[in-house]
Amino acid sequence: MAILALPKLKFLAFTLIFMARLCCYTGYAQVVPGQMVAKALLCLNNKIIYSGCDEAYRLTQSGNLNVPPEATELFCNGPCLAETRLALSCINDVISDFLFYNKATVRDINYALSAGCSSTRQRGDFNVARYINGETSSASSLPNLIGFYALALFIWWWILLL
Template sequence: MAATLASSKSKSFVVFLLITVASFSALADNGPAQILTNALLCFNNKFIYNRCNEAYRLNQSGDLNVPPEATDQFCNGACLSETQGLLNCLDNIFSNFMFYNKATIGDIRGTLRGGCSYTNQRGNFNVGDYMQSETSNSLMLHKPNELQALVLISGCLLLLFL
Protein backbone atom coordinates (compact mmCIF):
# COMPACT_ATOMS: atom_id res chain seq x y z
CA MET A 1 0.00 0.00 0.00
CA ALA A 2 2.85 2.38 0.84
CA ALA A 3 4.47 1.58 -2.51
CA THR A 4 1.21 2.40 -4.31
CA LEU A 5 0.92 5.73 -2.44
CA ALA A 6 4.54 6.62 -3.25
CA SER A 7 4.01 5.67 -6.89
CA SER A 8 0.85 7.81 -7.00
CA LYS A 9 2.72 10.79 -5.50
CA SER A 10 5.58 10.45 -7.97
CA LYS A 11 3.12 10.28 -10.89
CA SER A 12 1.38 13.39 -9.54
CA PHE A 13 4.68 15.19 -9.26
CA VAL A 14 5.61 14.25 -12.85
CA VAL A 15 2.21 15.49 -14.10
CA PHE A 16 2.72 18.72 -12.14
CA LEU A 17 6.18 19.22 -13.67
CA LEU A 18 4.91 18.55 -17.20
CA ILE A 19 2.06 21.04 -16.81
CA THR A 20 4.41 23.65 -15.38
CA VAL A 21 7.05 23.21 -18.10
CA ALA A 22 4.43 23.27 -20.87
CA SER A 23 2.86 26.41 -19.44
CA PHE A 24 6.18 28.22 -19.11
CA SER A 25 7.02 27.26 -22.70
CA ALA A 26 3.72 28.71 -23.89
CA LEU A 27 4.37 31.92 -21.97
CA ALA A 28 7.90 32.19 -23.36
CA ASP A 29 6.68 31.94 -26.97
CA ASN A 30 4.67 35.13 -26.58
CA GLY A 31 6.85 36.83 -24.01
CA PRO A 32 7.60 40.54 -23.94
CA ALA A 33 10.79 40.22 -25.98
CA GLN A 34 9.04 38.25 -28.73
CA ILE A 35 6.11 40.70 -28.83
CA LEU A 36 8.49 43.64 -29.07
CA THR A 37 10.51 41.96 -31.80
CA ASN A 38 7.37 41.23 -33.84
CA ALA A 39 6.11 44.79 -33.36
CA LEU A 40 9.41 46.28 -34.49
CA LEU A 41 9.27 44.14 -37.64
CA CYS A 42 6.21 46.17 -38.68
CA PHE A 43 8.47 49.21 -39.10
CA ASN A 44 10.72 47.35 -41.55
CA ASN A 45 7.96 45.61 -43.49
CA LYS A 46 8.45 46.58 -47.15
CA PHE A 47 4.81 45.68 -47.88
CA ILE A 48 3.61 48.33 -45.41
CA TYR A 49 5.97 51.21 -46.16
CA ASN A 50 7.09 51.19 -49.77
CA ARG A 51 5.95 54.44 -51.42
CA CYS A 52 5.97 56.98 -48.59
CA ASN A 53 8.97 59.29 -48.41
CA GLU A 54 11.20 57.84 -45.71
CA ALA A 55 11.57 61.23 -44.04
CA TYR A 56 7.81 61.35 -43.36
CA ARG A 57 7.42 57.83 -41.98
CA LEU A 58 6.35 57.09 -38.43
CA ASN A 59 9.30 55.74 -36.48
CA GLN A 60 9.78 53.73 -33.28
CA SER A 61 10.18 56.96 -31.36
CA GLY A 62 6.58 57.84 -32.21
CA ASP A 63 7.52 60.86 -34.30
CA LEU A 64 5.88 61.95 -37.53
CA ASN A 65 8.29 64.40 -39.12
CA VAL A 66 5.94 65.89 -41.68
CA PRO A 67 6.62 69.57 -42.37
CA PRO A 68 3.49 71.72 -42.85
CA GLU A 69 4.33 72.29 -46.51
CA ALA A 70 4.23 68.50 -47.13
CA THR A 71 0.77 68.04 -45.56
CA ASP A 72 -1.08 67.64 -48.87
CA GLN A 73 1.50 65.16 -50.16
CA PHE A 74 1.36 63.17 -46.90
CA CYS A 75 -2.43 63.18 -46.45
CA ASN A 76 -3.42 62.69 -50.09
CA GLY A 77 -0.68 60.27 -51.05
CA ALA A 78 0.58 56.88 -49.93
CA CYS A 79 1.98 58.06 -46.59
CA LEU A 80 -1.32 58.31 -44.75
CA SER A 81 -2.56 54.87 -45.78
CA GLU A 82 0.84 53.26 -45.23
CA THR A 83 1.12 54.83 -41.76
CA GLN A 84 -2.35 53.51 -40.95
CA GLY A 85 -1.18 50.11 -42.20
CA LEU A 86 1.78 50.28 -39.82
CA LEU A 87 -0.54 51.14 -36.92
CA ASN A 88 -2.81 48.22 -37.84
CA CYS A 89 0.21 45.90 -37.92
CA LEU A 90 1.30 47.06 -34.46
CA ASP A 91 -2.25 46.86 -33.11
CA ASN A 92 -2.63 43.28 -34.36
CA ILE A 93 0.56 42.21 -32.60
CA PHE A 94 0.23 44.16 -29.37
CA SER A 95 -2.77 46.43 -28.94
CA ASN A 96 -1.14 48.27 -26.03
CA PHE A 97 2.01 49.13 -27.95
CA MET A 98 3.68 52.29 -26.72
CA PHE A 99 6.25 54.26 -28.69
CA TYR A 100 9.47 55.54 -27.11
CA ASN A 101 7.85 58.97 -26.61
CA LYS A 102 5.06 57.25 -24.58
CA ALA A 103 2.50 57.78 -27.35
CA THR A 104 -0.03 55.02 -27.88
CA ILE A 105 -1.45 53.80 -31.17
CA GLY A 106 -4.54 55.88 -30.38
CA ASP A 107 -2.40 58.99 -29.88
CA ILE A 108 -0.81 58.49 -33.30
CA ARG A 109 -4.22 57.94 -34.91
CA GLY A 110 -5.40 61.18 -33.30
CA THR A 111 -2.34 62.95 -34.67
CA LEU A 112 -3.11 61.68 -38.17
CA ARG A 113 -6.74 62.79 -37.89
CA GLY A 114 -5.74 66.24 -36.67
CA GLY A 115 -2.80 66.75 -39.01
CA CYS A 116 -4.82 65.73 -42.07
CA SER A 117 -8.04 67.48 -41.02
CA TYR A 118 -9.31 70.70 -42.56
CA THR A 119 -9.30 72.50 -39.22
CA ASN A 120 -6.75 74.79 -37.65
CA GLN A 121 -4.80 71.61 -36.71
CA ARG A 122 -4.08 70.75 -40.35
CA GLY A 123 -0.36 70.30 -40.87
CA ASN A 124 0.35 69.83 -37.15
CA PHE A 125 1.89 66.37 -36.83
CA ASN A 126 3.46 67.01 -33.42
CA VAL A 127 2.36 63.84 -31.60
CA GLY A 128 2.86 65.48 -28.19
CA ASP A 129 0.03 67.91 -28.97
CA TYR A 130 -2.39 65.01 -29.39
CA MET A 131 -1.30 62.70 -26.57
CA GLN A 132 -3.80 61.91 -23.86
CA SER A 133 -3.03 63.62 -20.58
CA GLU A 134 -3.09 60.43 -18.50
CA THR A 135 -0.02 58.24 -18.41
CA SER A 136 -0.77 54.90 -20.00
CA ASN A 137 0.12 51.50 -18.61
CA SER A 138 0.62 50.20 -22.12
CA LEU A 139 4.10 48.81 -21.59
CA MET A 140 3.00 46.76 -18.64
CA LEU A 141 2.39 43.20 -19.76
CA HIS A 142 -0.03 41.18 -17.73
CA LYS A 143 2.09 38.02 -17.67
CA PRO A 144 2.52 38.11 -13.86
CA ASN A 145 -1.25 37.61 -13.48
CA GLU A 146 -1.15 34.70 -15.89
CA LEU A 147 1.81 33.23 -14.03
CA GLN A 148 -0.01 33.53 -10.71
CA ALA A 149 -3.04 31.79 -12.20
CA LEU A 150 -0.79 29.04 -13.56
CA VAL A 151 0.81 28.46 -10.17
CA LEU A 152 -2.60 28.43 -8.48
CA ILE A 153 -4.06 25.93 -10.96
CA SER A 154 -0.95 23.75 -10.79
CA GLY A 155 -1.09 23.75 -7.01
CA CYS A 156 -4.76 22.76 -7.06
CA LEU A 157 -4.03 19.94 -9.48
CA LEU A 158 -1.20 18.75 -7.27
CA LEU A 159 -3.49 18.70 -4.24
CA LEU A 160 -6.12 16.75 -6.20
CA PHE A 161 -3.64 14.03 -7.06
CA LEU A 162 -2.14 13.74 -3.57
Protein backbone atom coordinates in the same frame (compact mmCIF):
# COMPACT_ATOMS: atom_id res chain seq x y z
CA MET B 1 -11.46 33.65 24.18
CA ALA B 2 -8.17 32.49 22.62
CA ILE B 3 -10.09 30.32 20.18
CA LEU B 4 -11.99 33.38 18.91
CA ALA B 5 -8.82 35.45 18.63
CA LEU B 6 -7.00 32.89 16.48
CA PRO B 7 -9.23 33.25 13.38
CA LYS B 8 -9.04 37.04 13.72
CA LEU B 9 -5.23 36.88 13.84
CA LYS B 10 -5.16 34.64 10.78
CA PHE B 11 -7.46 37.03 8.97
CA LEU B 12 -5.34 39.99 10.04
CA ALA B 13 -2.17 38.29 8.78
CA PHE B 14 -3.86 37.40 5.49
CA THR B 15 -5.14 40.95 5.06
CA LEU B 16 -1.74 42.50 5.78
CA ILE B 17 0.03 40.17 3.34
CA PHE B 18 -2.59 40.86 0.68
CA MET B 19 -2.34 44.64 1.18
CA ALA B 20 1.47 44.50 1.11
CA ARG B 21 1.39 42.64 -2.19
CA LEU B 22 -1.04 45.15 -3.68
CA CYS B 23 0.72 48.24 -2.37
CA CYS B 24 4.15 47.08 -3.47
CA TYR B 25 3.00 46.25 -6.98
CA THR B 26 4.73 48.32 -9.65
CA GLY B 27 4.71 48.05 -13.40
CA TYR B 28 2.15 47.10 -15.95
CA ALA B 29 -0.62 44.59 -15.60
CA GLN B 30 0.67 42.73 -18.61
CA VAL B 31 4.32 41.95 -19.26
CA VAL B 32 5.23 42.10 -22.93
CA PRO B 33 8.10 39.84 -23.96
CA GLY B 34 10.94 41.44 -25.91
CA GLN B 35 10.19 39.31 -28.96
CA MET B 36 6.69 40.76 -29.20
CA VAL B 37 8.05 44.32 -29.06
CA ALA B 38 10.59 43.50 -31.77
CA LYS B 39 7.84 41.97 -33.90
CA ALA B 40 5.66 45.06 -33.47
CA LEU B 41 8.54 47.36 -34.41
CA LEU B 42 9.11 45.31 -37.57
CA CYS B 43 5.79 46.71 -38.80
CA LEU B 44 7.55 50.07 -39.20
CA ASN B 45 10.24 48.55 -41.43
CA ASN B 46 7.96 46.29 -43.44
CA LYS B 47 8.63 46.86 -47.16
CA ILE B 48 5.14 45.61 -48.03
CA ILE B 49 3.41 48.08 -45.70
CA TYR B 50 5.70 51.05 -46.32
CA SER B 51 6.31 50.89 -50.06
CA GLY B 52 5.25 54.27 -51.45
CA CYS B 53 5.82 56.70 -48.59
CA ASP B 54 9.01 58.74 -48.49
CA GLU B 55 11.19 57.47 -45.67
CA ALA B 56 11.52 60.98 -44.22
CA TYR B 57 7.76 61.10 -43.50
CA ARG B 58 7.37 57.65 -41.97
CA LEU B 59 6.38 56.98 -38.38
CA THR B 60 9.48 56.35 -36.29
CA GLN B 61 10.12 53.89 -33.47
CA SER B 62 10.20 56.85 -31.13
CA GLY B 63 6.56 57.56 -32.02
CA ASN B 64 7.14 60.72 -34.02
CA LEU B 65 5.65 61.78 -37.33
CA ASN B 66 8.22 64.01 -39.00
CA VAL B 67 5.96 65.66 -41.53
CA PRO B 68 6.79 69.32 -42.20
CA PRO B 69 3.81 71.60 -42.86
CA GLU B 70 4.81 72.04 -46.51
CA ALA B 71 4.56 68.26 -47.06
CA THR B 72 1.04 67.96 -45.61
CA GLU B 73 -0.69 67.60 -48.99
CA LEU B 74 1.78 64.97 -50.15
CA PHE B 75 1.46 63.03 -46.88
CA CYS B 76 -2.33 63.19 -46.56
CA ASN B 77 -3.24 62.74 -50.22
CA GLY B 78 -0.48 60.30 -51.14
CA PRO B 79 0.33 56.81 -49.92
CA CYS B 80 1.85 57.91 -46.59
CA LEU B 81 -1.36 58.32 -44.62
CA ALA B 82 -2.74 54.92 -45.64
CA GLU B 83 0.60 53.18 -45.13
CA THR B 84 1.08 54.76 -41.70
CA ARG B 85 -2.39 53.60 -40.68
CA LEU B 86 -1.54 50.09 -41.94
CA ALA B 87 1.67 50.10 -39.88
CA LEU B 88 -0.29 51.18 -36.80
CA SER B 89 -2.84 48.44 -37.43
CA CYS B 90 -0.02 45.92 -37.76
CA ILE B 91 1.49 47.08 -34.44
CA ASN B 92 -1.91 46.95 -32.73
CA ASP B 93 -2.47 43.40 -34.02
CA VAL B 94 0.84 42.29 -32.46
CA ILE B 95 0.48 44.15 -29.14
CA SER B 96 -2.81 45.90 -28.41
CA ASP B 97 -1.35 48.23 -25.75
CA PHE B 98 1.97 48.98 -27.44
CA LEU B 99 3.87 52.07 -26.26
CA PHE B 100 6.35 53.90 -28.45
CA TYR B 101 9.52 55.33 -26.93
CA ASN B 102 7.80 58.69 -26.38
CA LYS B 103 5.02 56.89 -24.44
CA ALA B 104 2.52 57.41 -27.25
CA THR B 105 -0.05 54.73 -27.95
CA VAL B 106 -1.40 53.68 -31.34
CA ARG B 107 -4.52 55.69 -30.48
CA ASP B 108 -2.45 58.84 -29.76
CA ILE B 109 -0.74 58.59 -33.14
CA ASN B 110 -4.06 57.99 -34.90
CA TYR B 111 -5.38 61.19 -33.28
CA ALA B 112 -2.32 63.09 -34.52
CA LEU B 113 -2.85 61.70 -38.03
CA SER B 114 -6.52 62.67 -38.02
CA ALA B 115 -5.76 66.18 -36.80
CA GLY B 116 -2.81 66.67 -39.15
CA CYS B 117 -4.82 65.66 -42.19
CA SER B 118 -8.07 67.34 -41.13
CA SER B 119 -9.67 70.39 -42.72
CA THR B 120 -9.35 72.36 -39.49
CA ARG B 121 -6.69 74.82 -38.35
CA GLN B 122 -4.72 71.82 -37.02
CA ARG B 123 -4.03 70.63 -40.56
CA GLY B 124 -0.32 70.11 -40.99
CA ASP B 125 0.32 69.73 -37.25
CA PHE B 126 1.43 66.13 -36.67
CA ASN B 127 2.68 66.73 -33.12
CA VAL B 128 2.03 63.39 -31.39
CA ALA B 129 3.04 64.77 -27.98
CA ARG B 130 -0.12 66.90 -27.98
CA TYR B 131 -2.22 63.72 -27.77
CA ILE B 132 -0.27 61.90 -25.07
CA ASN B 133 -2.42 62.56 -22.03
CA GLY B 134 -0.18 61.23 -19.25
CA GLU B 135 -2.12 58.01 -18.86
CA THR B 136 -0.58 56.06 -21.66
CA SER B 137 -2.37 52.82 -21.04
CA SER B 138 -5.14 51.29 -19.03
CA ALA B 139 -2.49 49.66 -16.82
CA SER B 140 -1.61 53.01 -15.30
CA SER B 141 -5.02 53.18 -13.62
CA LEU B 142 -4.23 50.05 -11.59
CA PRO B 143 -2.67 51.87 -8.60
CA ASN B 144 -5.92 53.81 -8.11
CA LEU B 145 -7.80 50.52 -7.83
CA ILE B 146 -5.18 49.17 -5.44
CA GLY B 147 -5.79 52.05 -3.04
CA PHE B 148 -9.53 51.52 -3.22
CA TYR B 149 -9.31 47.78 -2.56
CA ALA B 150 -6.76 48.26 0.22
CA LEU B 151 -9.08 50.74 1.94
CA ALA B 152 -12.07 48.41 1.48
CA LEU B 153 -10.13 45.49 2.98
CA PHE B 154 -9.01 47.61 5.90
CA ILE B 155 -12.57 48.73 6.63
CA TRP B 156 -13.84 45.16 6.28
CA TRP B 157 -11.11 43.94 8.65
CA TRP B 158 -11.93 46.71 11.16
CA ILE B 159 -15.64 45.84 11.13
CA LEU B 160 -14.87 42.17 11.78
CA LEU B 161 -12.76 43.08 14.78
CA LEU B 162 -15.57 45.08 16.35
